[in-house]
Amino acid sequence: MSTSGYHPDLDPASAPPFPKAALPVLNNMQLRKNVAHAVDVIQAKRGRLVAEKTDWQQLRAAGAAIRDHALENLSFYLQQFEERCTAAGGVVHWAADAAEARRIILDLLRQEQADEVIKIKTMTSAEIQLNPYLESAGVKVFETDLAEIILQLGNDEPSHIVVPALHVNRGQVREIFARSMNRPDLSDDPQALTAAARSYLRQKFLTVPTAISGANFLIAETGGVAIVESEGNGRMCLTLPRALITVAGIEKVLPRFQDLEVMLQVLARSATGERMNPYTSLWTGVTPGDGPQRFHVVLLDNGRSSILKRETERQTLRCIRCAACMNSCPVYRQTGGHAYGSVYPGPIGAILTPQLTELHHAQSLPYASSLCGACYEVCPVKINIPEILIDLRAQVTDQERRQTRRWFDPMYLGMRVASFVFASAGRFHAAQRLGRIGMRLFTGKDGWIHSLPGMGAKWTQSRDLRGLPQQTFHEWWAARDKAAGKEAQ
Amino acid sequence: MNHSSTSRQRVLDRIRAAAPGSAARERDYAALERPYTRTGSLTAETRIALMTERLREYDAGVTECASGELPAAVAAALAASGRKTFVAPAGLPSAWLAPGFEWKIDRDLSADQIEGVEGVVTACFCGIADSGTIVLHHSAAEGRRLVSLLPDWHLCILRATQIVETLPEYFARCPQPPGLVTWISGPSATADIEMTRIKGVHGPRFLQVIVVRD
Numbered sequence: 037m038s039t040s041g042y043h044p045d046l047d048p049a050s051a052p053p054f055p056k057a058a059l060p061v062l063n064n065m066q067l068r069k070n071v072a073h074a075v076d077v078i079q080a081k082r083g084r085l086v087a088e089k090t091d092w093q094q095l096r097a098a099g100a101a102i103r104d105h106a107l108e109n110l111s112f113y114l115q116q117f118e119e120r121c122t123a124a125g126g127v128v129h130w131a132a133d134a135a136e137a138r139r140i141i142l143d144l145l146r147q148e149q150a151d152e153v154i155k156i157k158t159m160t161s162a163e164i165q166l167n168p169y170l171e172s173a174g175v176k177v178f179e180t181d182l183a184e185i186i187l188q189l190g191n192d193e194p195s196h197i198v199v200p201a202l203h204v205n206r207g208q209v210r211e212i213f214a215r216s217m218n219r220p221d222l223s224d225d226p227q228a229l230t231a232a233a234r235s236y237l238r239q240k241f242l243t244v245p246t247a248i249s250g251a252n253f254l255i256a257e258t259g260g261v262a263i264v265e266s267e268g269n270g271r272m273c274l275t276l277p278r279a280l281i282t283v284a285g286i287e288k289v290l291p292r293f294q295d296l297e298v299m300l301q302v303l304a305r306s307a308t309g310e311r312m313n314p315y316t317s318l319w320t321g322v323t324p325g326d327g328p329q330r331f332h333v334v335l336l337d338n339g340r341s342s343i344l345k346r347e348t349e350r351q352t353l354r355c356i357r358c359a360a361c362m363n364s365c366p367v368y369r370q371t372g373g374h375a376y377g378s379v380y381p382g383p384i385g386a387i388l389t390p391q392l393t394e395l396h397h398a399q400s401l402p403y404a405s406s407l408c409g410a411c412y413e414v415c416p417v418k419i420n421i422p423e424i425l426i427d428l429r430a431q432v433t434d435q436e437r438r439q440t441r442r443w444f445d446p447m448y449l450g451m452r453v454a455s456f457v458f459a460s461a462g463r464f465h466a467a468q469r470l471g472r473i474g475m476r477l478f479t480g481k482d483g484w485i486h487s488l489p490g491m492g493a494k495w496t497q498s499r500d501l502r503g504l505p506q507q508t509f510h511e512w513w514a515a516r517d518k519a520a521g522k523e524a525q
Numbered sequence: 526m527n528h529s530s531t532s533r534q535r536v537l538d539r540i541r542a543a544a545p546g547s548a549a550r551e552r553d554y555a556a557l558e559r560p561y562t563r564t565g566s567l568t569a570e571t572r573i574a575l576m577t578e579r580l581r582e583y584d585a586g587v588t589e590c591a592s593g594e595l596p597a598a599v600a601a602a603l604a605a606s607g608r609k610t611f612v613a614p615a616g617l618p619s620a621w622l623a624p625g626f627e628w629k630i631d632r633d634l635s636a637d638q639i640e641g642v643e644g645v646v647t648a649c650f651c652g653i654a655d656s657g658t659i660v661l662h663h664s665a666a667e668g669r670r671l672v673s674l675l676p677d678w679h680l681c682i683l684r685a686t687q688i689v690e691t692l693p694e695y696f697a698r699c700p701q702p703p704g705l706v707t708w709i710s711g712p713s714a715t716a717d718i719e720m721t722r723i724k725g726v727h728g729p730r731f732l733q734v735i736v737v738r739d
Binding site: 070073074077078090091094095097098101102105107108109110111112114115124130131132136180181182183186199201202205206209226227229230233234237238241242255257258260266267268269271272274275276286291292293294296297298300301304308310311312313314315316317318319320321323325326327335337341342344345350 | 530532533535536537539540541542543544546547550553554557558559560561562579583633636637640655656657658663669670671674692693695696699702703704705706707708709710711712713714715716717718719720721723725726727728729
């Protein structure tokens, strides 16, 4: 049972389309309140800290340029990363898709004879649905990020990429912790809840010898990996275990160490509205005497290389996962993250998810936006999300045009009929006359249509429609010409 | 692994087909525009004041002392913490090991041995005033990563000359890219419950900094 009363499906292959998935959320006032509160708080903090940065626009421009350069030369930088990471004692694996990544990780865990594993929050592992796979193979997974613990113990799914349990309030967290940690005495004070998580995990950190992490950045120049976090659970997982497995999307690479001077200035401000997140860790392969002595990186494609093809869409891969776009999105604010049917919700999810599935799934997501542009404005690497949304809508439409089942779609049929009617003046005028007669039935004395039957009801449910006038402009003009002609004679 | 090496080729081929890469890659990289603020404009005095202010905003404690007073300042900070047992990196200057406390020197201490200690004292590589960040490169005086992680109380010695104003100035101070880095900006924290910032989850719940004037 999830905290929100239903279990959200975040697999794009099986999740319902956005308008349908959004309904249970829109009817859940508590959840909407939780989401709105959280995004309002982050937005306000972000606004203050971005405003104090006088070179914000220059940082954004530089961030976009660095990411573009890395993506343009991705194969070079990935191979450089592989070479340097290997030289530093790491082992690099390549996974073409989610299934392969899961297999590689399980093989590595088997080599480590691990029946338990501790994890730092990684959306990439959620993308490949790693936890259920490992659990079914008999490996017990312990999430260590506070929000991830809330979700794992509450059998819920992430609704945000930075604050995954943002839809859950303190009372709900208390309930989950009290039940699963057997602490009926627990209060709903966030301080007490956080302390409960600390003691719940302490022993795990000290005893579980294998960890899984994601990566915020891969550094090609050094073969290093960087992770930003707040709690210290990341540092625990990166330092205490004997073996560490990092799973990272291939787009995460930066050319040089120095490029972090841009990324780290924009990431925390955009993500949590802090000048800097409490902890950032960077490590390179293995360091004798310090931290895990066996280190593996799994580089994951899983649809990313196909996004590189088109110049416009390539921007998608600049993303540094700060979530500023979802925090600023008026649609996300109402629906929360689960409606997006993907671990990547909000505007970035609306462009990333359909592309990761090469438009086989999630075709409704490019429409889950009002195109207001707020996401573009806040994006620290200047991804023009509205532009990509429009481009994807065109691709979805092109795709539908090629499908035979389109003939059963009333919208498509309606459009075909409209196209036929609009193509000739005679047909158009005939349709107008016919429409006038037909619509008279529904038009009120005040000249407005208040309620239509069938498909039309969707329109009149929330607004009135002007009735068709008794005379069109064309008819009036023709009649006027005729009258003028008579007068002239 | 066999299946992995063929996947490597597949993934790289797909990437190259979609983005062949620039023939002038190095020149392109050098030409990337970096119009953002690189060097700071504050005086040494205001830079120190900014570092102190930003650290305090994170709820870190900050005191100052003159170079010659450091051992006394360390002893005072340890006493004020109310703690008795401390761990020190192997390379920590011996003058900082204030008498009257129980010291464990980290010569390959196990995690369990460090876990039982109340506090830790380390040096650092640099401080960044703009974001209130302490940077560790884990030299002998800064210690292994574990040492500054498990104890609940962390005292960090920061020399005024180690403070830079901007993040790019820190990167300019790295002659070689470091292999192991921890950036620390305040005590461990979370805002995962209703966006309320709670101090202290898994990392040290208390961060104390002594700024040393040279």
